[in-house]
Amino acid sequence: MIISLSGSAPPTDQIRDQIRGLIASGLLAADERLPSVRQLALDLGVAPGTVAKAYRALEAEGLVSARTGGGTRVSRTATTTPKPVLDAARRLADAGTRADVDLDEAIRILRAVWPA
Incomplete structure (x- = not known):
């Protein structure tokens, strides 16, 4: 860990x-x-x-x-995130890193595009 x-x-x-x-x-x-x-x-x-x-x-x-x-x-009841969501998150992290976007900015972007 x-x-x-x-x-x-x-x-x-x-x-x-x-x-x-x-x-x-x-x-x-x-x-x-x-x-x-x-x-x-x-x-x-x-x-x-x-x-x-x-x-x-x-x-x-x-x-x-x-x-x-x-x-x-x-916990035995703790659930994991579905694989497609994890894969998309990894792609976002890779793209953000390549574009020199920091984590805080990536979170702001996600919040802005997240459906209400």
Whole structure:
């Protein structure tokens, strides 16, 4: 699992969003164990409370479940994004990178063209 912190969003939000994306894309499978709070905090250079807050938010969304002694795992009910949507997202990311469009701008573009 690769998570990196960059940009102006709070680290808790970045961690939550990236793990959410890994689950949605199927890169984190149901029942797969996440790194411990301490390990991920050490890896990212943030306070353990920051990671714990992100994990709690994911648990509240039903994407992960935490068990004492069993760690935090991807929920068995977490669903992945359909393959055609993932493929289109990858094509957008590739095209955006080639055109030097950053992630924030790509999100603004998606919001503008998304049907109401």
